[in-house]
Amino acid sequence: MPDTGQSYRGRFAPSPTGPLHLGSLIAALASYLDARHNGGAWLVRMEDLDPPREEKDAAGRILDSLRDHGLLWDETVCFQSQRGAAYAAALKQLSESGHLFYCDCTRQQLGPDGACRGRCAPRQGQLGKPTATRVAVPPGCRIDFMDEIQGTVTTALGVELPDFVVRRKDDLYAYQLAVVVDDAWQGITHIVRGSDLLDSTPRQIFLQKLLGLPTPRYSHLPVITDASGQKFSKQNHAPALDSHDAPANLRTALDFLGQPKPPAGLRTTAPILQFASRNWRPGEIPAVPAIAATHRA
Ligand code: GLU
Numbered sequence: 001m002p003d004t005g006q007s008y009r010g011r012f013a014p015s016p017t018g019p020l021h022l023g024s025l026i027a028a029l030a031s032y033l034d035a036r037h038n039g040g041a042w043l044v045r046m047e048d049l050d051p052p053r054e055e056k057d058a059a060g061r062i063l064d065s066l067r068d069h070g071l072l073w074d075e076t077v078c079f080q081s082q083r084g085a086a087y088a089a090a091l092k093q094l095s096e097s098g099h100l101f102y103c104d105c106t107r108q109q110l111g112p113d114g115a116c117r118g119r120c121a122p123r124q125g126q127l128g129k130p131t132a133t134r135v136a137v138p139p140g141c142r143i144d145f146m147d148e149i150q151g152t153v154t155t156a157l158g159v160e161l162p163d164f165v166v167r168r169k170d171d172l173y174a175y176q177l178a179v180v181v182d183d184a185w186q187g188i189t190h191i192v193r194g195s196d197l198l199d200s201t202p203r204q205i206f207l208q209k210l211l212g213l214p215t216p217r218y219s220h221l222p223v224i225t226d227a228s229g230q231k232f233s234k235q236n237h238a239p240a241l242d243s244h245d246a247p248a249n250l251r252t253a254l255d256f257l258g259q260p261k262p263p264a265g266l267r268t269t270a271p272i273l274q275f276a277s278r279n280w281r282p283g284e285i286p287a288v289p290a291i292a293a294t295h296r297a
Pocket of ligand 1: 012013014015047179193197
């Protein structure tokens with residue numbers, strides 16, 4: 001992912017649903033190294049948009065853990081919980097350009113992909129409460145992008161997902177909307193994150209186009225899975241990282257990313273990160289969506 005021209009701004013955008021675990025450290029580290037290798041800025045954005053799923057103190061613990069691993073960010077941390085006015089403005093823009101409709105479908109009425117598929121659009125005056133707000137994707141809409149790790153991704157978005165939620169029934173702004181608004185607001189040029197978000201990217205590019213926002217470059221990393229093939233995640237109770245093992249955790253994450261091993265003599269996080277940033281080889285990251293963990297942090 002060599003930077004060509006425009007200045008590089010990357011980010012790590014955790015949701016505070018639990019502490020940092022090996023899977024999230026891998027995403028944090030790869031986005032950090034890609035930014036630092038390219039002389040860029042690295043920002044942290046706390047995606048605290050969904051209080052029912054959040055864990056008390058998780059945001060603070062994630063930030064402490066990043067610091068303990070030597071992953072020091074630039075600029076002030078952005079908290080999405082404070083960005084409601086910006087999301088409201090984006091919704092207004094989408095509404096005024098005629099792209100939104102309300103939907104009262106229950107979970108059972110939605111298809112497995114979560115789309116309303118024409119049930120609510122014709123009944124706008126007669127919907128029950130509560131309603132979600134959805135953006136309509138025209139049937140012919142195709143989104144193609146070149147992922148720096150996974151290669152070309154082509155999606156017949158209008159066929160696969162004719163509509164999706166931008167504001168939920170519980171009135172919370174949807175991740176897809178907030179992430180697009182904030183990536184643009186923070187001037188993010190490069191997004192490095194797990195491939196579990198690969199199928200969100202076409203939706204995000206679609207929203208960027210509707211809102212007249214630039215599309216950053218994307219790199220989707222393989223996600224780490226446990227022995228049974230489940231993504232290593234907070235929901236699956238992946239163990240929290242122990243900050244006392246920070247140098248070893250960084251080595252494990254670098255190994256997972258196919259990066260050169262820092263010399264054994266480097267025992268603390270700062271020289272390990274310096275080595276890793278100097279020797280960053282994104283071309284060595286395995287171009288697969290998932291890798292089973294062979295070791296646990
Ligand atoms: N907040 C999202 C998560 O923790 C990641 C968002 C992103 O990197 O775009 O899964």
